[in-house]
Amino acid sequence: MSLLMPLARLDRAENAVHDGLLPLTLPEDGLDWALADLPRSPDENAAVRDHMQDDPLHLLYPDRVVDRARFFVERFRGKVLYAVKANPSPAVLRLAWLGGVRAFDVASIREVRLVRAVLPRAVLYFMHPVKSRPAIREAYGLGVRAFAFDGPDELAKIMEETGGARDLSLFLRMSRDSGAAAYDLSGKFGAAPAQVPALLGAARPFAARLGLCFHLGSQCMDPLSYARALSEVAALIDRAGVPVDALDVGGGFPVTYPGMTPPPLEAYLDAISRTAEAVGLRDMPLLCEPGRALVAQAGSVLARVEMRRGRALYLNDGTYGSLFDAGQPAWPFPVTLKPSDGRAVLCDEEPFELFGPTCDSLDHMKGPFYLPSCVREGDLIRFAHLGAYGQAMQTRFNGFYSDTLVAVGP
Ligand SMILES: Cc1ncc(COP(=O)(O)O)c(C=O)c1O
Structure with a gap:
């Protein structure tokens, strides 16, 4: 069966795929489907012989994407969004899908269009906290229902450009510097903790689902950073007194590079599950957005x-x-x-x-x-x-x- 459905068939029911309301359907010829638009070589020597000319040659090892995606889907206690920015190749998107990923973190309208074209049934989360008005409008028209914001202006923009939609998942991005990441992502986006209660309160009346999200920085070397962030978020939610329906712990999961050997990924996912239990977030739906660690x-x-x-x-x-x-x-x-x-x-x-x-x-x-x-x-x-x-x-x-x-x- 082809997964490439006409866009016209996109409706909210499609988004139910990931929530387990519709069966997940894998094409029988999975790899052929995923790699349809790529040249394939049995090994690296053949790839060099047949495809390398004057420019560098990029190689993709498809089974590794599927394996990593499966790992996250099976081990993370919540919904896994693949952060498309890490590698937006259509083949990679389809391989992540083969590994069980049904939701995608997109940062731009081009990423929205791309994922919609490649995987029409994917659930899209538009998690960039500062979007253009046309991007919000088009994304909503393309079935995107989840949007991030980190201030009142962006919240107003989202509400205006979706025509005051009542079916939105609104995620408040909080600023959070783990101090343990190779790339700090806290300098540009994110509401300060002191602003969080008021912003949650402001968004609650408009949100079908209200979420909090953060990103600890890319290549985060310490699993306890996630534990600490979860504890602080739990306290913040308590203080805010505003019901929160979902918590997105972002990306940041690391891989090994020379001189940078992080603890195994299991330690990160365990720290997240254990802390969620310990701080009263056991029933809180969790999401994560791995980019680097998945591909x-x-x-x-x-x-x-x-x-x-x-x-x-x-x-x-x-x-x-x-x-x-x-x-x-x-x-x-x-x-x-x-x-x-x-x-x-x-x-x-x-x-x-x-x-x-x-x-x-x-x-x-x-x-x-x-x-x-x-x-x-x-x-x-x-x-x-x-x-x-x-x-x-x-x-x-x-x-x-x-x-x-x-x-x-x-
Ligand atoms: C909002 C958001 N989610 C997810 C990611 C992916 O992060 P990583 O590749 O570190 O997993 C990024 C990276 O910049 C991001 O900005």
């Missing part, structure tokens, strides 16, 4: 060495491409050498710094990246764990980019 390990990029100058390598991918995080936050992604001629690598590793292809001096990844000392022009370097915020981040600056994504595997 990071499902992708890598192969970049070519265009020039070697001592311990500096000039590549055809960089910080304006899919290696943004290797630049300013200077994450040392796991790298391995793939010699161009298949020669045996019989040399020791040395630290290298890397430069991307654009003319900008910011296109620099200081690393250090440990690579065999005999690396040379023409060799490929594989950057792993780039399924999240990799290809999704690339620009077209200076004409350097790659749209080639190949699914690798049987």
Whole structure:
């Protein structure tokens, strides 16, 4: 059965899928369906041989998306929203669906349109706290019923642009800095705790469902940050005296990068369940919005060495491409050498710094990246764990980019 239904059939009943009111239907030929618009190669060598030209090559390992999605769906005690921004490839969206994810956190109207086109039955949560009026209007018309806000202006905008709708799930985004995340996301959005009671009170009369949400920052290294946030939110809800129907703990679940080894994901999900019980939120419907942790390990990029100058390598991918995080936050992604001629690598590793292809001096990844000392022009370097915020981040600056994504595997 095809999951691609005409948009006209979208109505509120579609949103009931995730709430267990309608059966989940997986297509029998799941992988073929998910990967319909991607080239496929049985292994990496075949992908390079058949698809790598002058630009970097993006690789997707489909089973890893399905596995991670299943893990979250089975282990998180609530609803799992995939944060589309981490990797909006249609194949990834469908793979997450195959893994049981039925709800998606979208940040822009383009993401709304994309998910609607790829997965018409998906439930969409428009969780960006500052949206344009046309975006709200169009999203509502496309069946989106869940919206985030972090102040009275955005709340008013949502109500006006949906025509005073009575069927909305309104999520108040609170500001919350875990202090334990590689990327702090608290500086820009989120109501201060002191404003929360008044904002909950203001939204309650308009909300069919009123929720609170927060984001502890991306790559959050401490499961107890979620526990602490839940305790504080429970106290805040008590103080506010306004009934709250749902709590969204955001994304932020980490993956392992060199030098950053977080506790296992189970520790995060357990901390959330245990704390919810302990602080009186046992019956509170929970949601989470993993991006990175769901897809990071499902992708890598192969970049070519265009020039070697001592311990500096000039590549055809960089910080304006899919290696943004290797630049300013200077994450040392796991790298391995793939010699161009298949020669045996019989040399020791040395630290290298890397430069991307654009003319900008910011296109620099200081690393250090440990690579065999005999690396040379023409060799490929594989950057792993780039399924999240990799290809999704690339620009077209200076004409350097790659749209080639190949699914690798049987
Ligand atoms: C609202 C929201 N939800 C979810 C995510 C995904 O976060 P992560 O990739 O850290 O899981 C982000 C990331 O910026 C976000 O802003």
